[in-house]
Amino acid sequence: MTNNANSPSTPIIELKNINQSYDDGKIQVIKGLNMTIEDKPAQGQFTILLGMSGCGKSTLLRYIAGLQNPTSGTVLINGKPVGPENRASMVFQEYSSLPWMTVLDNVALPLQFKGIPKTQRYSQAMEMIEMVGLKGHEMKYAQYPTLSGGQLQRVAIARSLLANSDILLMDEPFGALDIKTRLQMQELLTEIWLKFHSTIIFVTHDISEAVFLGDEILIMKSPPSSIVEKIDVNLPLKRTRDMKRDPKFLEIVHKIEDLMVNISDMK
Ligand SMILES: Nc1ncnc2c1ncn2[C@@H]1O[C@H](COP(=O)(O)OP(=O)(O)O)[C@@H](O)[C@H]1O
Ligand SMILES: [Mg+2]
Numbered sequence: 001m002t003n004n005a006n007s008p009s010t011p012i013i014e015l016k017n018i019n020q021s022y023d024d025g026k027i028q029v030i031k032g033l034n035m036t037i038e039d040k041p042a043q044g045q046f047t048i049l050l051g052m053s054g055c056g057k058s059t060l061l062r063y064i065a066g067l068q069n070p071t072s073g074t075v076l077i078n079g080k081p082v083g084p085e086n087r088a089s090m091v092f093q094e095y096s097s098l099p100w101m102t103v104l105d106n107v108a109l110p111l112q113f114k115g116i117p118k119t120q121r122y123s124q125a126m127e128m129i130e131m132v133g134l135k136g137h138e139m140k141y142a143q144y145p146t147l148s149g150g151q152l153q154r155v156a157i158a159r160s161l162l163a164n165s166d167i168l169l170m171d172e173p174f175g176a177l178d179i180k181t182r183l184q185m186q187e188l189l190t191e192i193w194l195k196f197h198s199t200i201i202f203v204t205h206d207i208s209e210a211v212f213l214g215d216e217i218l219i220m221k222s223p224p225s226s227i228v229e230k231i232d233v234n235l236p237l238k239r240t241r242d243m244k245r246d247p248k249f250l251e252i253v254h255k256i257e258d259l260m261v262n263i264s265d266m267k
Contacts (some may be wrong), residue, residue: 009038009039010039010078010079011036011037011038011039011076011079012037012038012039012045012077012078012166012167012199013035013036013037013064013076013077013167013199013201014035014036014037014074014075014076014079015033015034015035015036015060015063015064015073015074015075015076016034016073016074016075016076017032017033017034017072017073017074018030018032018033018034018035018060018063018070018072018073018074018075019031019032019033019070019071019072019073020056020059020070020071021071028223028224029056029059029223029224029225030056030059030060030070030223030224030225030226031223031224031225031226032226033056033060033073033225033226033227034226034227035060035218035227037199037201039078039199040197040199041197042197043197043237044193044194044196044197044198044199044200045199045200045215045216046190046193046200046202046213046214046215046216047199047200047201047202047214047215047216047217047218048201048202048203048204048210048213048214048216048217048218049061049201049202049203049204049218049220050204050205050207050210050217050218050219050220050256050260051205051219051220051221051222051225052205052220052222052260052264053205054222054223055220055221055222055223055225056220056223056225057171057203057220058171058203061090061169061171061201061203062090063075063082064077064082064087064088064167064169064201065087065088065089065090065169066082066083066084066086066087066088067090077167088164088166088167088168088169089110089159089160089163089164089167089168089169090160090169090170090171091153091156091157091160091168091169091170091171091173092156092171092173093171093172093173093175093176094176095144095149095152095153095156096156097142097143097152097155097156097159098142099141099142099143100141100143101141101142102138102139102140102141102142103129103134103137103138103139103140103141103142103147103155104122104125104126104129104138104139106142106155106159107125107128107129107138107155107158107159107162108121108122108124108125108162109159110159110162110163110164111124111125111162124162125138125158125162126138128158128159128161128162129158131158131161131192131195132154132155132157132158132188132192133154133188134151134154134155134158137151142155148181149176149177149178149181150177150181150184150185153173153174153177153185154185154188156173157173157188157189157192161192161196161198165196165198166198166199167198167199167200167201168198168199168200168201169200169201170189170200170201170202170203171203172203172204172205173185173202174186174209175204182209183241186209186212186213186239187239187240187241189202189213190213190238190239194237194238202214207253207256207257207260208244208253210256211233211235211249211252211253211256212239212243212244212249213239214233215232215233215237216230216231216232216233217229217230217231217233217256218230219231219256219259219260219263221263221264221266222263222264222266228263228266229259229263231252231255231256231259233252234248235248235249235252
């Protein structure tokens with residue numbers, strides 16, 4: 001819902017007229033892309049970026065994380081340009097924890113950067129560790145195989161939540177996990193979303209994962225890329241695994257499959 005016409009609410013994330021090129025403009029990856037993610041503080045927003053490999057999904061997340069600037073265009077968080085004080089944190093597919101530090105120190109790291117005293121940062125970190133189901137593992141080193149792949153991604157999620165639970169960027173975070181762990185992590189993420197009312201931008205090329213997690217799905221076409229479709233997933237907010245067999249769920253999956261085939265033919 002928008003407010004009245006005189007005071008439209010500021011989107012939480014807005015990308016305006018983005019162009020990304022390399023090699024002095026010879027390679028154009030993104031062209032005239034616009035993306036608006038509404039601010040829904042009472043509910044949060046689970047937005048999926050879906051598209052073929054190489055279409056620029058990770059690039060969009062890097063803009064919002066302040067890790068890359070577009071060749072031209074504007075990237076705003078809460079109406080202000082992205083910068084060191086106004087950026088979102090990211091969970092990558094690769095395990096991104098520091099293996100020489102414990103789970104507790106890894107999760108507490110963003111608070112250490114902010115200069116928060118040890119007792120306080122440990123107590124806040126322990127809350128997140130419990131939230132992601134890692135209680136009892138806090139003194140282990142955050143490394144494989146001491147922790148499993150799924151556990152390492154739990155560490156990364158806990159750290160991102162502690163850094164800023166308003167916006168979470170996730171770049172194919174479950175891509176390397178086995179199917180059982182992946183399903184568990186998907187359910188965990190929906191629980192986190194319902195608890196924190198975060199705005200989550202989640203990149204995947206897995207259509208079933210997109211429909212299971214997403215509230216809205218933005219579909220990108222291949223370079224020179226832009227967002228070509230927005231699908232609203234009208235399923236109940238609380239997702240459970242059995243919904244994947246629901247005819248309504250399957251209908252959305254098939255609709256997206258057809259769209260993706262057509263989009264891959266687009267120039
Ligand atoms: N330094 C670079 N020079 C040329 N092309 C690049 C460079 N960096 C990224 N690209 C291209 O940008 C496109 C988008 O990359 P990326 O955002 O990683 O895609 P995705 O995450 O959707 O797979 C890719 O086609 C990639 O080849
Ligand atoms: Mg990528």
